[in-house]
Amino acid sequence: MKALEAYSLKKMYRQHHQTVEAVKDVSLVILPGEVLAFLGPNGAGKTTSIKMMAGLIQPDAGWVRIAGGNPHRNPAVLQRMGAVLEGNRNVYWRLTPEENLEYFGVLKGLSIREARQSGRALLERFNLLHKRHTPVQQLSRGMQQKLAFAVALVHRPLLLLLDEPTLGLDVEATEEVKVLVREIAASGCAILLTTHQLAIAEELSDRIAILQKGEILTESPTQELIRQFSGTNYKIEMETALDQARLAELKRIGAAIENETVVYVSNPELLYHVFNVLKPLSLNCVAKEQPDLTQIFLQIVREGTPHQKELLRSTEEDALKV
Ligand SMILES: Nc1ncnc2c1ncn2[C@@H]1O[C@H](COP(=O)(O)OP(=O)(O)O)[C@@H](O)[C@H]1O
Ligand SMILES: [Mg+2]
Numbered sequence: 001m002k003a004l005e006a007y008s009l010k011k012m013y014r015q016h017h018q019t020v021e022a023v024k025d026v027s028l029v030i031l032p033g034e035v036l037a038f039l040g041p042n043g044a045g046k047t048t049s050i051k052m053m054a055g056l057i058q059p060d061a062g063w064v065r066i067a068g069g070n071p072h073r074n075p076a077v078l079q080r081m082g083a084v085l086e087g088n089r090n091v092y093w094r095l096t097p098e099e100n101l102e103y104f105g106v107l108k109g110l111s112i113r114e115a116r117q118s119g120r121a122l123l124e125r126f127n128l129l130h131k132r133h134t135p136v137q138q139l140s141r142g143m144q145q146k147l148a149f150a151v152a153l154v155h156r157p158l159l160l161l162l163d164e165p166t167l168g169l170d171v172e173a174t175e176e177v178k179v180l181v182r183e184i185a186a187s188g189c190a191i192l193l194t195t196h197q198l199a200i201a202e203e204l205s206d207r208i209a210i211l212q213k214g215e216i217l218t219e220s221p222t223q224e225l226i227r228q229f230s231g232t233n234y235k236i237e238m239e240t241a242l243d244q245a246r247l248a249e250l251k252r253i254g255a256a257i258e259n260e261t262v263v264y265v266s267n268p269e270l271l272y273h274v275f276n277v278l279k280p281l282s283l284n285c286v287a288k289e290q291p292d293l294t295q296i297f298l299q300i301v302r303e304g305t306p307h308q309k310e311l312l313r314s315t316e317e318d319a320l321k322v
Helices: 046-053 075-080 097-107 112-125 141-153 171-186 198-204 222-230 244-253 268-278 293-303 306-321
Strands: 004-015 018-030 035-039 061-066 081-084 159-163 190-195 207-212 215-221 234-238 256-258 262-265 283-288
Touching: 004 046, 018 035, 018 046, 018 190, 018 215, 035 046, 035 198, 046 061, 046 159, 046 190, 061 075, 075 081, 081 141, 097 112, 097 141, 112 141, 141 171, 171 190, 171 198, 190 198, 198 222, 198 293, 207 222, 207 293, 215 222, 215 293, 222 293, 234 268, 244 256, 244 268, 262 268
Parallel strands: 035 190, 035 207, 081 159, 159 190
Antiparallel strands: 004 018, 004 061, 207 215, 234 262, 234 283, 256 262
16 A cells, blocks of 8 residues: 555745746655655755645645545545644644643544553653653753654554654754654654755665655655766776876776876776776775765756656656556
8 A cells, every 4th residue: 555645746826926836746655664755955845745745735736645545635534644844833832742642642533542642652762751741842852853753653644744854953863863763664654754954865765756846856766866876987096197198098998087197987897998008007096986865966956867757757657548
């Protein structure tokens, strides 16, 4: 079963006689236990997309299914979903953690007894039990965020929507949130994680969808995306500068050279030709270059990878024909 399925979501905002196409075309699927990172620069449309998936705003076009049901037609479906939205309005500040968990648990369809039990277990798990009677406004930002997670999980949802869950947290609280995300996914919950923090997406996600100006530019398993863009770039550092004959020969066979001492080879088949040219000079080091997600992200956002967009489109069209 698919925990979340969104198809071709669109949303326009009208403001001061102007229209903003916040979301133009967003489609995605998340299976139970999977973490999908929804990555994109500020203003890309991440929050607007997540609000449509959470049933908080109505899409102009497209549809959402949570555990197979339509949240905009059948609000009971929302009981399968929990959300931690951007900012700090996920919990009531004047209430205590215990009161928040009971209130939201009942709102999501639990009996008061179930809400109390489940809430207590979560407070224990999140190391908040000793704060259960302290008004939320007196807790640290990290504790408030952990409580927001507990509230989102109190009814044991199948899908958890997280909008920038580590924004504004200190290093320690960020680490705690990361551990939570991993644990929650391991327990079988599907997670949609929006973030503009690339390192977090790289560490936590199984798949990454990159959003820009309301459209998904590319979507792929996280490791595959990194592998695909890491290409096979080798960097060979020489001990001394290369002579003119070798420089000319290396250029001829397609290697790139920097400062007459560093050779870049983008094609692995070329690597041994390059070694032949360099023989018998001393090498300082040979390394395979591994770009991090930051470089990949910038490249995709700059270039827009139309090829992948085409691929995505054609699979969607195929899906429609079926
Ligand atoms: N309530 C709103 N009214 C008008 N414009 C909005 C509203 N919410 C968001 N926008 C605009 O929609 C675009 C996408 O915003 P948002 O979904 O918040 O992006 P992200 O979460 O990726 O930063 C932005 O240009 C933003 O200014
Ligand atoms: Mg946002």
